[in-house]
Amino acid sequence: MAPIISISSLTKTYASGFQALKRIDLAIDKGEIFALLGPNGAGKTTLISIVCGIVTPSTGTVTVGGHDILNDYRAARSLIGLVPQELHTDAFESVWATVSFSRGLFGLPTDPDHIEQVLKSLSLWDKKDSKIMTLSGGMKRRVLIAKALAHEPQVLFLDEPTAGVDVELRKDMWNVVRALRASGVTIILTTHYIEEAEEMADRIGVINKGEIILTERKAELMQKLGKKALTLQLHRELAAIPEDLARHKLTLAPSGKELIYTYDTQGERTGITALLDDLARNNIRFRDLQTTQSSLEDIFVGLVRKDR
Amino acid sequence: MKADNVIRPVGPQTVNLRAIRAIYGFEMARTGRTLFQSIVSPVVSTSLYFIVFGAAIGTRIQEIEGVSYGAFIVPGLIMLMILTQSTMNASFGIYFPKFTGTIFEILSAPVSFMEIVIGYVGAAATKSIILGLIILATAWLFVPLRIDHPGFMLLFMVLTAITFSLLGFIIGIWADGFEQLQLIPLLVITPLTFLGGTFYSIDVLPPVWQTVALFNPIVYLVSGFRWSFYSIADVSVGISLAMTFAFLALCLVTVWWIFKTGYRLKK
Ligand SMILES: Nc1ncnc2c1ncn2[C@@H]1O[C@H](COP(=O)(O)OP(=O)(O)OP(=O)(O)O)[C@@H](O)[C@H]1O
Ligand SMILES: [Mg+2]
Numbered sequence: 001m002a003p004i005i006s007i008s009s010l011t012k013t014y015a016s017g018f019q020a021l022k023r024i025d026l027a028i029d030k031g032e033i034f035a036l037l038g039p040n041g042a043g044k045t046t047l048i049s050i051v052c053g054i055v056t057p058s059t060g061t062v063t064v065g066g067h068d069i070l071n072d073y074r075a076a077r078s079l080i081g082l083v084p085q086e087l088h089t090d091a092f093e094s095v096w097a098t099v100s101f102s103r104g105l106f107g108l109p110t111d112p113d114h115i116e117q118v119l120k121s122l123s124l125w126d127k128k129d130s131k132i133m134t135l136s137g138g139m140k141r142r143v144l145i146a147k148a149l150a151h152e153p154q155v156l157f158l159d160e161p162t163a164g165v166d167v168e169l170r171k172d173m174w175n176v177v178r179a180l181r182a183s184g185v186t187i188i189l190t191t192h193y194i195e196e197a198e199e200m201a202d203r204i205g206v207i208n209k210g211e212i213i214l215t216e217r218k219a220e221l222m223q224k225l226g227k228k229a230l231t232l233q234l235h236r237e238l239a240a241i242p243e244d245l246a247r248h249k250l251t252l253a254p255s256g257k258e259l260i261y262t263y264d265t266q267g268e269r270t271g272i273t274a275l276l277d278d279l280a281r282n283n284i285r286f287r288d289l290q291t292t293q294s295s296l297e298d299i300f301v302g303l304v305r306k307d308r
Numbered sequence: 309m310k311a312d313n314v315i316r317p318v319g320p321q322t323v324n325l326r327a328i329r330a331i332y333g334f335e336m337a338r339t340g341r342t343l344f345q346s347i348v349s350p351v352v353s354t355s356l357y358f359i360v361f362g363a364a365i366g367t368r369i370q371e372i373e374g375v376s377y378g379a380f381i382v383p384g385l386i387m388l389m390i391l392t393q394s395t396m397n398a399s400f401g402i403y404f405p406k407f408t409g410t411i412f413e414i415l416s417a418p419v420s421f422m423e424i425v426i427g428y429v430g431a432a433a434t435k436s437i438i439l440g441l442i443i444l445a446t447a448w449l450f451v452p453l454r455i456d457h458p459g460f461m462l463l464f465m466v467l468t469a470i471t472f473s474l475l476g477f478i479i480g481i482w483a484d485g486f487e488q489l490q491l492i493p494l495l496v497i498t499p500l501t502f503l504g505g506t507f508y509s510i511d512v513l514p515p516v517w518q519t520v521a522l523f524n525p526i527v528y529l530v531s532g533f534r535w536s537f538y539s540i541a542d543v544s545v546g547i548s549l550a551m552t553f554a555f556l557a558l559c560l561v562t563v564w565w566i567f568k569t570g571y572r573l574k575k
Contacts, residue, residue: 014575052415053415054574054575055574056570056575073418074322074324074420076418077416077417078418084412086409088409088410088412088413089408090410101330102413103330104326104327104330104333105331105413105414106418107324107419147413
């Protein structure tokens with residue numbers, strides 16, 4: 001299957017001489033949700049802006065749906081919807097007018113039913129005649145999403161869509177995103193909320209200082225790096241780990257009151273039963289236990305730190 | 309999944325007419341919202357010119373080549389309005405989205421630069437032509453008018469409106485701040501218009517200044533436009549028309565250059 005977006009050897013040096021992207025190679029599959037994570041200034045917005053035609057690339061090629069973004073920009077861009085990071089909206093236009101404008105701009109015939117459906121899905125229907133400047137920040141964010149959806153894009157870019165957005169809108173938004181995905185739309189989002197990537201994405205890319213340092217299916221990423229730790233709070237202090245338990249590679253907390261066992265959740269067997277049996281045999285009793293899993297956040301922070 | 313399953317609403321060779329219509333409509337709606345500033349204030353200010361120069365002072369000034377002074381200045385005043393309004397409107401029209409950031413949508417849309425230009429410049433020119441016609445109608449209330457060559461009158465009006473809307477568009481793209489938007493209209497266009505024979509025939513100038521005046525492009529526009537009213541002109545109408553087309557071509561070439569280089573629109 002040919003990827004819907006393919007980026008190769010892409011670099012960007014701004015007029016100031018600052019190199020924001022250093023040789024990016026990336027392929028996005030049709031229909032996936034791709035989350036691009038990275039610290040401030042990593043180059044996420046720059047990358048998105050190049051694909052959408054707002055920033056010109058310095059070198060390299062990008063194709064969208066097989067169409068080169070420079071030579072065949074009409075075909076490439078007509079597939080794309082963009083929700084920018086900043087709240088760039090008109091002020092005096094009504095919601096309805098600005099959303100209809102977007103559809104026309106992308107060369108599609110007017111379709112009031114479609115616009116109505118988009119506005120309703122974003123809980124904007126009762127605001128359709130309001131001037132945009134009378135809306136709150138979160139509402140403006142919805143308007144931007146509605147504008148991007150007005151022209152029925154095949155690929156949707158969401159640049160930090162949930163920055164400054166309340167729980168309700170986030171839920172609305174993820175519902176919209178799921179529905180879009182179900183209809184075959186490819187979604188690329190950037191976010192600083194790692195839980196979001198963890199919850200929504202099929203695949204995750206990490207960008208740092210203009211370089212993609214990792215792309216991985218979320219499940220595999222979690223699997224690879226997703227170790228779990230079982231902590232047992234003991235009844236009685238232990239001075240040392242008994243010989244008998246050595247094969248479990250346990251760690252004893254300095255207090256002597258906690259035993260920590262790390263295991264791979266995806267392994268054939270976790271070894272927990274054996275451990276508990278051995279503990280019982282050695283008459284080590286515990287009053288409580290808990291398990292913790294390394295989150296995407298831990299993974300992410302680890303990666304970016306290593307890269308520094 | 310085959311690549312041709314992907315919808316391609318706009319082919320590479322076609323013109324995105326709907327986008328032109330969207331931009332044009334957006335700009336015209338903006339005019340509609342600011343109807344008072346856009347139409348009423350220029351009409352009021354030109355009416356004042358007619359009252360002062362046409363009725364009050366004009367009666368004491370002798371006729372120029374058989375045309376009363378009040379009537380003589382009408383074409384010049386209409387030109388003055390068309391020039392300044394076209395420039396201001398078109399420059400503001402493209403500068404404002406740059407300023408607010410909404411330009412991102414235009415840049416990311418499947419539209420060519422020429423389509424963007426047609427949308428913005430078309431709307432600005434339409435507005436000045438409407439304004440010019442309204443001022444013409446207003447003038448009729450104050451002074452006796454006669455239009456010998458209505459076809460040419462419209463031609464000069466349309467060409468000038470388009471040319472100066474293009475100039476405004478270029479200024480809007482060049483400008484980095486609101487002051488710069490005002491700079492060229494205020495420092496270049498208005499003085500050149502006043503010196504360009506709006507209120508007098510350049511025949512009344514001393515010979516040296518008559519030669520200098522011929523370097524003022526606006527002399528040709530005003531002269532040609534006045535000729536379409538009263539068949540009197542400072543320079544022959546053929547030269548006026550040729551110069552008008554030359555300015556139009558100059559602006560088109562500049563816009564084309566901006567398009568080629570992506571000047572100031574894309575980072
Ligand atoms: N127009 C510009 N001229 C010069 N440098 C720029 C320009 N735009 C962005 N940069 C720089 O390029 C780098 C990448 O910026 P970009 O906006 O792509 O980061 P980002 O990953 O989107 O960050 P954030 O998470 O803060 O949105 C930054 O160091 C930024 O300062
Ligand atoms: Mg960003």
